Amino acid sequence: xxxxxxxxxxxxxxxxxxxxxxxxxxxxxxxxxxxxxxxxxxxxxxxxxxxxxxxxxxxxxxxxxxxxxxxxxxxxxxxxxxxxxxxxxxxxxxxxxxxxxxxxxxxxxxxxxxxxxxxxxxxxxxxxxxxxxxxxxxxxxxxxxxxxxxxxxxxxxxxxxxxxxxxxxxxxxxxxxxxxxxxxxxxxxxxxxxxxxxxxxxxxxxxxxxxxxxxxxxxxxxxxxxxxxxxxxxxxxxxxxxxxxxxxxxx
Ligand SMILES: [Zn+2]
Numbered sequence: 616x617x618x619x620x621x622x623x624x625x626x627x628x629x630x631x632x633x634x635x636x637x638x639x640x641x642x643x644x645x646x647x648x649x650x651x652x653x654x655x656x657x658x659x660x661x662x663x664x665x666x667x668x669x670x671x672x673x674x675x676x677x678x679x680x681x682x683x684x685x686x687x688x689x690x691x692x693x694x695x696x697x698x699x700x701x702x703x704x705x706x707x708x709x710x711x712x713x714x715x716x717x718x719x720x721x722x723x724x725x726x727x728x729x730x731x732x733x734x735x736x737x738x739x740x741x742x743x744x745x746x747x748x749x750x751x752x753x754x755x756x757x758x759x760x761x762x763x764x765x766x767x768x769x770x771x772x773x774x775x776x777x778x779x780x781x782x783x784x785x786x787x788x789x790x791x792x793x794x795x796x797x798x799x800x801x802x803x804x805x806x807x808x809x810x811x812x813x814x815x816x817x818x819x820x821x822x823x824x825x826x827x828x829x830x831x832x833x834x835x836x837x838x839x840x841x842x843x844x845x846x847x848x849x850x851x852x853x854x855x856x857x858x859x860x861x862x863x864x865x866x
Contacts, residue, residue: 634700770806
């Protein structure tokens with residue numbers, strides 16, 4: 616049983632389903648849809664999807680990306696979420712992680728994908744994802760590397776406190792809100808997964824990614840000024856996952 620659990624291809628097989636699931640979260644969490652885990656429906660006509668219409672990638676291909684009931688186009692984002700989830704699982708597997716660490720890395724990457732996605736569309740990092748991610752990081756340490764648990768716990772606290780201080784300083788200097796509470800909780804999650812030492816590098820990397828994304832947005836025609844709000848969550852999510860991959864790969 617353990618041998619099959621450590622097989623690298625299992626998460627790859629599970630990834631499209633995870634992607635499909637996290638797409639449901641991306642769509643429903645920010646809108647506070649009451650039945651979060653209710654049946655998936657066509658976003659145009661409300662047609663409830665049968666189980667065989669929910670097979671990742673295959674259903675999309677067979678139905679040529681259209682709803683079977685009303686014929687309207689299914690959001691290509693759904694397919695993108697499934698592919699990104701596969702890409703994340705492949706990246707985790709490529710680090711040589713196995714067993715518990717393999718699944719933990721996938722869970723981290725998939726959750727960060729959902730968080731970054733939601734933040735980029737809604738300027739929101741839901742507690743329903745950040746808080747469990749903190750707990751999961753500490754649980755993973757306790758299970759897999761108990762000697763690192765204290766450092767990870769300190770990392771989580773330091774992540775939160777440092778970010779709150781940054782936000783306070785920013786507000787004091789710029790007289791406006793720039794960094795949210797959600798970002799602080801996401802950095803706490805980074806600390807819980809990475810430990811204390813990698814945190815400054817992670818924040819720096821996130822800032823660089825943020826700059827890059829801002830430049831890209833400008834190239835694509837968005838006018839940016841110092842007052843333009845750009846979500847920090849996506850950059851922090853990418854930086855956290857990149858640092859986790861690097862640490863695991865260096866092992
Ligand atoms: Zn429809």
